[in-house]
Amino acid sequence: MRAFGDRLQAALRARGPLCVGLDPAPATLARWGLADDVDGLRRFGDTVLDAVAGRVALLKPQVAFYERFGSRGLAALEDVLARCRTEGQLVLADAKRGDIGSTAAGYAAAWCDDASPLAADAVTLSPYLGYGALAPAVETAAASGRGVFVLCLTSNPEGAGVQLAGPTPDGAPSVAAHVAAAAAADNARRLGDAVGPGSVGPVGLVVGATVGHHLRDAGVDLAAVRGHLLVPGLGAQGATPDDVARHYGDLADRVVPTASREVLHAGPDAVAVREAAERLAAACAAALGRPGR
Numbered sequence: 001m002r003a004f005g006d007r008l009q010a011a012l013r014a015r016g017p018l019c020v021g022l023d024p025a026p027a028t029l030a031r032w033g034l035a036d037d038v039d040g041l042r043r044f045g046d047t048v049l050d051a052v053a054g055r056v057a058l059l060k061p062q063v064a065f066y067e068r069f070g071s072r073g074l075a076a077l078e079d080v081l082a083r084c085r086t087e088g089q090l091v092l093a094d095a096k097r098g099d100i101g102s103t104a105a106g107y108a109a110a111w112c113d114d115a116s117p118l119a120a121d122a123v124t125l126s127p128y129l130g131y132g133a134l135a136p137a138v139e140t141a142a143a144s145g146r147g148v149f150v151l152c153l154t155s156n157p158e159g160a161g162v163q164l165a166g167p168t169p170d171g172a173p174s175v176a177a178h179v180a181a182a183a184a185a186d187n188a189r190r191l192g193d194a195v196g197p198g199s200v201g202p203v204g205l206v207v208g209a210t211v212g213h214h215l216r217d218a219g220v221d222l223a224a225v226r227g228h229l230l231v232p233g234l235g236a237q238g239a240t241p242d243d244v245a246r247h248y249g250d251l252a253d254r255v256v257p258t259a260s261r262e263v264l265h266a267g268p269d270a271v272a273v274r275e276a277a278e279r280l281a282a283a284c285a286a287a288l289g290r291p292g293r
């Protein structure tokens with residue numbers, strides 16, 4: 001498989017800069033007139049895939065909303081992932097995993113290994129047990145042409161209390177800066193001096209559209225990371241495409257704005273969901289000065 005960085009770059013160019021979140025939250029299922037059960041979950045996923053599969057750069061199922069139904073929920077998620085594979089849709093499992101290294105290897109086997117029914121193109125990881133503990137997951141992902149997105153500065157207001165703390169023992173001005181520097185080193189080791197489309201590494205960061213104003217004070221050097229930036233917070237959390245451009249526009253070629261409710265609340269009609277995604281992708285492309293779809 002081609003490297004994840006290349007594949008996502010190509011998808012962003014061809015389909016516009018947007019990741020659509022697949023979040024079958026109880027409130028969204030209710031808005032769509034669906035039951036909050038596995039059948040509702042499946043119908044919801046089918047409609048969202050009918051609407052956007054093969055049309056958006058990235059699709060991001062929120063694993064939590066599948067896990068709450070146990071094995072039957074995970075079976076529904078497996079089917080979403082299988083359909084993405086068949087329909088050429090890049091998919092990021094938003095699982096936010098992280099543990100000591102030996103257990104991180106287990107998470108990698110679940111989300112980043114060809115043999116797993118839960119294998120996605122990328123997975124979100126939490127560095128709370130230390131960035132270095134994620135090494136087995138990063139290694140497994142990169143070795144199979146997959147990627148990871150590590151939480152750096154999350155979009156929720158509570159995140160800053162931990163992520164902006166610092167300086168860290170290694171002298172980084174904040175936890176977020178420490179994570180960004182570790183991701184930069186990881187990508188640099190893999191990319192060497194490569195330039196051009198192949199110069200986006202397998203390690204991306206999650207940086208909120210709602211919190212970008214903290215970046216300078218936190219000493220976070222995003223340009224050095226040479227990875228994609230997944231930017232949540234659009235719409236329901238209050239941020240706009242202009243906010244994304246203001247905070248991250250200097251790295252526009254690798255910014256991946258992501259929205260769930262802002263797109264999903266257009267449902268339950270698949271065409272309406274598709275049009276909402278297209279509108280938002282176009283607005284993000286315009287704000288970032290990027291080609292739209």
Ligand SMILES: O=c1ccn([C@@H]2O[C@H](COP(=O)(O)O)[C@@H](O)[C@H]2O)c(=O)[nH]1
Binds near residue numbers: 023094208258259
């Ligand atoms: O910093 C983060 C990291 C992840 N998320 C996830 O993204 C979606 C956002 O949903 P919206 O409806 O667009 O607000 C959701 O799955 C979160 O768990 C995030 O919001 N912020």
